[in-house]
Amino acid sequence: MICDSCKERDAVVHLTQIVDNAVTKLDLCEKCAAEKGVETSGGLPAHPLGQFLADVQQQTSIPAGEIGRCTFCGASMKDFRASGRLGCPRCYTTFEGSLRELLRRVHGHSRHVGRSYDAPEPVRREQDSIRGELRERLRRAVESEQFELAAELRDKIRVLDQ
Amino acid sequence: MTIDLSLLPDGGVSWLDASGANSDIVLSTRIRLARNVDGFAFTSRAREGERLRVLAQVREAAGASESLAGAFLFRLDEIQAQDRMLLHERHLVSKELAGLDANHPVKAGSAVFLGDGLGVMINEEDHLRLQSIRSGFALGEAYERAAALDRELGSRVPYAYHQEFGYLTACPTNTGTGMRASVLIHLPGLVLTKEIQRVLTGLQQMGLTYRGLYGEGSEVVGNFFQISNQTTLGRSEDELIEQLVHVVRRVIEKEEEARKVLQRDAGYIIEDKLWRAYGTLRFARSLTFDEAMNYLSGVRLAVGLKLISGLSVYTLNKLLVFSQPAHLSYVEGRMLNESEAAQARARYVRDALASEAGSNG
Numbered sequence: 001m002i003c004d005s006c007k008e009r010d011a012v013v014h015l016t017q018i019v020d021n022a023v024t025k026l027d028l029c030e031k032c033a034a035e036k037g038v039e040t041s042g043g044l045p046a047h048p049l050g051q052f053l054a055d056v057q058q059q060t061s062i063p064a065g066e067i068g069r070c071t072f073c074g075a076s077m078k079d080f081r082a083s084g085r086l087g088c089p090r091c092y093t094t095f096e097g098s099l100r101e102l103l104r105r106v107h108g109h110s111r112h113v114g115r116s117y118d119a120p121e122p123v124r125r126e127q128d129s130i131r132g133e134l135r136e137r138l139r140r141a142v143e144s145e146q147f148e149l150a151a152e153l154r155d156k157i158r159v160l161d162q
Numbered sequence: 163m164t165i166d167l168s169l170l171p172d173g174g175v176s177w178l179d180a181s182g183a184n185s186d187i188v189l190s191t192r193i194r195l196a197r198n199v200d201g202f203a204f205t206s207r208a209r210e211g212e213r214l215r216v217l218a219q220v221r222e223a224a225g226a227s228e229s230l231a232g233a234f235l236f237r238l239d240e241i242q243a244q245d246r247m248l249l250h251e252r253h254l255v256s257k258e259l260a261g262l263d264a265n266h267p268v269k270a271g272s273a274v275f276l277g278d279g280l281g282v283m284i285n286e287e288d289h290l291r292l293q294s295i296r297s298g299f300a301l302g303e304a305y306e307r308a309a310a311l312d313r314e315l316g317s318r319v320p321y322a323y324h325q326e327f328g329y330l331t332a333c334p335t336n337t338g339t340g341m342r343a344s345v346l347i348h349l350p351g352l353v354l355t356k357e358i359q360r361v362l363t364g365l366q367q368m369g370l371t372y373r374g375l376y377g378e379g380s381e382v383v384g385n386f387f388q389i390s391n392q393t394t395l396g397r398s399e400d401e402l403i404e405q406l407v408h409v410v411r412r413v414i415e416k417e418e419e420a421r422k423v424l425q426r427d428a429g430y431i432i433e434d435k436l437w438r439a440y441g442t443l444r445f446a447r448s449l450t451f452d453e454a455m456n457y458l459s460g461v462r463l464a465v466g467l468k469l470i471s472g473l474s475v476y477t478l479n480k481l482l483v484f485s486q487p488a489h490l491s492y493v494e495g496r497m498l499n500e501s502e503a504a505q506a507r508a509r510y511v512r513d514a515l516a517s518e519a520g521s522n523g
Contacts, residue, residue, distance in 0.1 A: 049334065073203040085287070088203040089322030089330045092337075099334060103327065106335055108369075109396020112328025114339040115309075119200065119320040132215055133201040 003029035050081030052102065070094040072137065074144045131160050175252050175483060176279055180475035182298020186466045187414055189346040189386065189479060191300045193308040196331045196340035197290040197315070198322040204332040205269075205285050213271030216289045223318035224275050224282060229311040233277030239270050244497070247488035249274065253295070259286045280307055282315070287332050288340075290315065299410065301343055301403050309399070328395060338395030343403055345410050346375070350385040350463045351420030352413075354432070361416060362387075368409055369393055375455075375482075384455030384482070389413065421467060436464035443511050448504040454485050454511060473518050485510055 001011040004027050011027035069076045075087025077095060086092065092099055103110040134157050141150040177190040198204060199219060202212050224230050238246055238260060246260035246268065254276055261268025275282040283291040292315070294308035322330040329340040336342070352358040362372055371392040374382045389410060391402045424432050439460030443449070449457075462478050464470040483489065490506040491498045498506055 073207050075207060083206070085206055085332045086204060086334065087207040089198060089200055089324075092324055092327055092330050099327075102334055103337060103395055107338065107393040107395035109393075111326055112324075112338045112395055114328060114341070114398040114402075117316060117321055117323045117329070119323065120317055136202070136209075136212060 001027050003027060003032050005029070005032035047082060047084030049084035049102075049106075052105065068094075069144070071146065071149065072140065074140060131157060134160070175480075177253075177295040177297045178476065178479040178483060179297050180479055182296055182300045184414055185298035185475055186462075187348055187417055188299040188410070189297075189348060189482075191296045191298065191304045192342075192344050192346070193292075193294045193301070193304045194342040194344075195290075195292040195308055195312050196288040196329065196336045196342075197292065197312070197319075198330055198332070199289045200320045200322040202289065205287060205289060206332065208285075210270045213269065213285045217271045217273055217284050219319050220275075220282065220284050220290060220315070221273075223315045226318060227311060227314040229280055229307065229314055230275055230277045230282070233275045233280070236274050236276065238272040238274065239268050244488060244491065248492060251486040251488050252483055254281060255283055256286060256291075259283050280311060282311070288336070290319075299345060299414070301345070301407050301410075305343065305399065305403055336394050338393075339397075339399050339402065341394055341399055341402060342390050343406050344373075344388050344390035345406065346386060346388050347410065347413065347417075348384075348386055348459065348462060349413070349417050350459050351417045351424055353385050355420045355423055357416065357420055361413060365389060365409065365413075366392075368405070370406065370409055383452055384459040386455075386459075421463070425467060432467075433469055436460045436467075436469060440464060440470060440515075444515050445512065446508045448501070449485075449508040449511060450504055451486065451507070454507055455482070458482065458511075473515070477514055477518055481511060481514055 003009050003011045006029060009029035009031065011029055070087055070091045071094065072090035073087035075091055077098065080086055080091075080095075086095075100110045134153055138150055138153040138157065141147075141153060180186075182188070182191070199216050202208055202216055205213065205216075208216070221235065224233070224235075236249065238249075238255065243262070246255070247262060249255045250257055250260045250262060255274050257263060258266065259268075259272050259274065261272065269285065271285045273284040275284070279295050281293045281295075283293065292308050292311055294304045294311070296304045296307075324330055328338040331337050331340055349358060349361075352361055365372060369392050371390055372382075373388045373390070375384070375386045375388070389406070391406055394402075397405075439457040443454070443457045443461060458478060458481055461470065461473070462475070465473055465475060465478065484493075485507045487498070487503050490503050490510065493510065494502075494506055
């Protein structure tokens with residue numbers, strides 16, 4: 001489809017306007033749309049997976065804004081819609097409902113049946129790396145003003161330090 | 163710092179040696195496992211400090227790994243763009259990790275462990291991307307090596323794993339097994355008989371997908387297709403591999419049939435076309451990369467059809483890698499512009515073919 005304005009580039013923005021009770025349709029390229037002051041990125045998912053998820057949420061009536069932010073990395077569903085990437089492993093728990101549906105649509109299944117995994121016992125890990133990890137979470141908690149969580153993390157670090 | 167690729171076992175490209183099964187049609191087999199370290203944000207959201215700690219943890223685990231004994235660690239954030247490009251041209255690191263895209267420069271903590279046919283990219287889209295590469299059609303073997311390395315690293319580094327969803331990855335399209343199994347296959351017969359579209363559509367219906375020579379987002383050049391599983395969740399690693407083996411076997415059969423049809427119905431036309439490709443490579447004074455790839459595809463077919471003898475598949479495989487811009491600049495010892503690279507490429511290809519020209523025709 002060619003842009004109605006410049007008649008040169010491919011149209012990527014499709015406008016339906018109602019002027020004087022008449023419906024007019026306008027197909028514009030990105031450049032002409034911008035020149036006419038049409039917002040092309042406002043709130044629109046920038047990533048195909050994000051679009052996919054937006055559709056899923058619409059159909060399953062999970063309000064996009066309702067689920068808030070991940071308590072670990074601070075990512076929201078809006079971030080996911082823009083990038084198509086999740087922020088951290090915890091996002092899978094935070095946005096579990098939406099993601100289960102998304103995974104089902106992408107893969108046809110949402111349950112892993114491949115090799116299972118048991119993480120090494122924390123005692124086998126370096127105490128330092130556990131402390132570092134807790135400090136990182138504490139910084140994130142303070143930044144996102146989650147003070148209750150921050151206090152809890154601070155206590156854990158103190159216990160380790162002793 | 164300049165890297166010395168000769169430190170790597172066979173320069174990291176032993177998968178080019180055409181020693182594997184069906185290596186006249188299948189160039190290489192690759193298994194990739196995506197893993198993340200629990201307790202850290204995924205790479206794109208991780209701070210510099212987090213990325214460096216991920217690197218430190220993986221480094222420690224890799225040091226204790228038998229699979230990676232003798233492997234080298236390259237800190238991509240400490241080497242020059244030219245060297246990062248060399249690693250990318252050898253299919254050892256992704257374009258993203260190498261920071262070759264002008265909009266996405268190399269990030270702190272980006273690194274790669276490289277052993278013999280086995281490697282780990284660190285701080286790519288996922289914290290760890292384990293890679294196992296074999297020559298020819300060898301999915302089972304490639305998976306076994308990747309899985310062994312995975313067990314070793316996973317016993318020291320706590321992976322992000324969810325009871326229901328499996329291995330957790332930055333992009334939900336990789337969640338579950340985190341596995342991408344792929345086969346790099348040369349299908350000129352199917353392209354020339356115009357059967358390719360049907361085959362590719364068939365692949366997609368079976369839950370498989372195809373890409374170009376450099377994986378996601380890369381174009382198909384020289385009739386090379388990378389066939390891989392599309393989904394990663396809801397089926398086990400073994401099932402995914404079994405299906406890919408089954409389908410690739412069928413594709414190889416189809417390619418062989420197409421080659422027979424070509425020889426039977428268009429013998430002299432094909433023969434002429436392939437010899438012209440050989441003639442161009444043997445004598446041209448300037449070759450673009452795409453040109454070289456397409457003519458090399460013709461010569462590879464001619465070798466497969468036994469029209470040209472005395473030319474090894476190994477040599478043709480090496481030309482795919484060594485006629486790329488960064489490798490040509492490396493050989494010439496200076497940065498080349500496009501036309502200089504085209505001339506250097508023609509010279510390199512001429513010399514390589516001339517040295518094996520003994521028994522042609």
